[in-house]
Amino acid sequence: MLRLYSILAALVAIASAVTAMTAASELNYALPESFPKVLLQSDCYMPLNFSVFGLELWFPAPNNPNNFTGSFVYMDMGTNITTNCQRNATSPNVGGEGHAERWGCDVPFVQFIWQNGTLTIIEKACPFTGTASTFEASGSVEPVFNCTATAAPQWPSGDGSYCQAIDGQINGNFTSLQPAPPAKFVDMEVS
Numbered sequence: 001m002l003r004l005y006s007i008l009a010a011l012v013a014i015a016s017a018v019t020a021m022t023a024a025s026e027l028n029y030a031l032p033e034s035f036p037k038v039l040l041q042s043d044c045y046m047p048l049n050f051s052v053f054g055l056e057l058w059f060p061a062p063n064n065p066n067n068f069t070g071s072f073v074y075m076d077m078g079t080n081i082t083t084n085c086q087r088n089a090t091s092p093n094v095g096g097e098g099h100a101e102r103w104g105c106d107v108p109f110v111q112f113i114w115q116n117g118t119l120t121i122i123e124k125a126c127p128f129t130g131t132a133s134t135f136e137a138s139g140s141v142e143p144v145f146n147c148t149a150t151a152a153p154q155w156p157s158g159d160g161s162y163c164q165a166i167d168g169q170i171n172g173n174f175t176s177l178q179p180a181p182p183a184k185f186v187d188m189e190v191s
């Protein structure tokens with residue numbers, strides 16, 4: 001069921017390929033010199049802002065070797081992308097050698113980084129244009145959490161804290177647009 005939902009979500013995202021220009025004045029970042037001019041003349045909608053819903057994370061206690069886990073629903077109402085995002089015990093790091101660990105969302109245009117209290121969202125810019133665009137927008141939020149302690153056997157991954165964002169909806173702006181590091185989006189499974 002989850003898998004079917006993922007496929008549907010990906011199809012919906014692709015089906016909404018009818019795009020419209022974002023007003024450049026609204027963007028909270030400057031376009032890099034190297035950004036293809038052809039994309040600006042196309043109907044490419046530049047990522048502007050996003051919302052994160054139902055963010056929950058689990059953090060291992062210092063003596064617990066398990067990795068943090070987490071999930072949320074991601075929405076960009078400008079590019080019409082809605083997707084589930086999660087990092088679990090078997091999630092592959094899609095960040096690539098020498099880069100911060102990144103976790104993929106079901107719609108492969110979206111990835112996230114959790115680091116030191118900050119959730120960074122990365123969304124591929126103009127993913128529907130059919131060009132070899134490899135630019136990605138990023139923006140961060142610093143959620144406030146409500147946490148409770150966990151322990152085995154009730155919590156299979158053991159000692160730690162389970163934290164829910166106090167705000168059910170967290171809004172963020174994209175504040176940067178950069179060329180994606182090489183091979184960033186190629187080896188992802190569209191599950």
Ligand SMILES: *[C@@H]1O[C@H](CO)[C@@H](O)[C@H](O)[C@H]1NC(C)=O
Pocket residue numbers: 016017018019020045077078079080
């Ligand atoms: C997103 O969807 C709305 C309503 O369905 C539509 O008006 C808009 O053009 C779409 N935007 C993009 C970038 O596809």
Ligand SMILES: *[C@@H]1O[C@H](CO)[C@@H](O)[C@H](O)[C@H]1NC(C)=O
Pocket residue numbers: 026048049050051171172
């Ligand atoms: C995104 O920006 C638009 C235009 O300024 C605004 O109407 C909308 O509320 C913003 N959405 C979020 C999630 O911040």
Ligand SMILES: *[C@@H]1O[C@H](CO)[C@@H](O)[C@H](O)[C@H]1NC(C)=O
Pocket residue numbers: 065066067089093101
């Ligand atoms: C934690 O994550 C790293 C990298 O993502 C992985 O190599 C390691 O095996 C994971 N550890 C556990 C206990 O799952």
Ligand SMILES: *[C@@H]1O[C@H](CO)[C@@H](O)[C@H](O)[C@H]1NC(C)=O
Pocket residue numbers: 086087088089090091092103104191
């Ligand atoms: C774990 O997360 C990945 C995405 O990183 C997802 O494809 C997979 O279905 C998840 N596994 C479980 C058991 O939820």
Ligand SMILES: *[C@@H]1O[C@H](CO)[C@@H](O)[C@H](O)[C@H]1NC(C)=O
Pocket residue numbers: 116117
């Ligand atoms: C983590 O965030 C805290 C508070 O914002 C800061 O003082 C600290 O330097 C950060 N640590 C790293 C490794 O970024």
Ligand SMILES: *[C@@H]1O[C@H](CO)[C@@H](O)[C@H](O)[C@H]1NC(C)=O
Pocket residue numbers: 146147166
């Ligand atoms: C934190 O979680 C507890 C237990 O679920 C709940 O009773 C409490 O109202 C929550 N507090 C906030 C500020 O969300």
Ligand SMILES: *[C@@H]1O[C@H](CO)[C@@H](O)[C@H](O)[C@H]1NC(C)=O
Pocket residue numbers: 028171172173
């Ligand atoms: C996003 O940027 C707009 C305009 O620059 C600003 O008014 C708004 O407060 C920002 N939103 C967030 C969540 O930072």
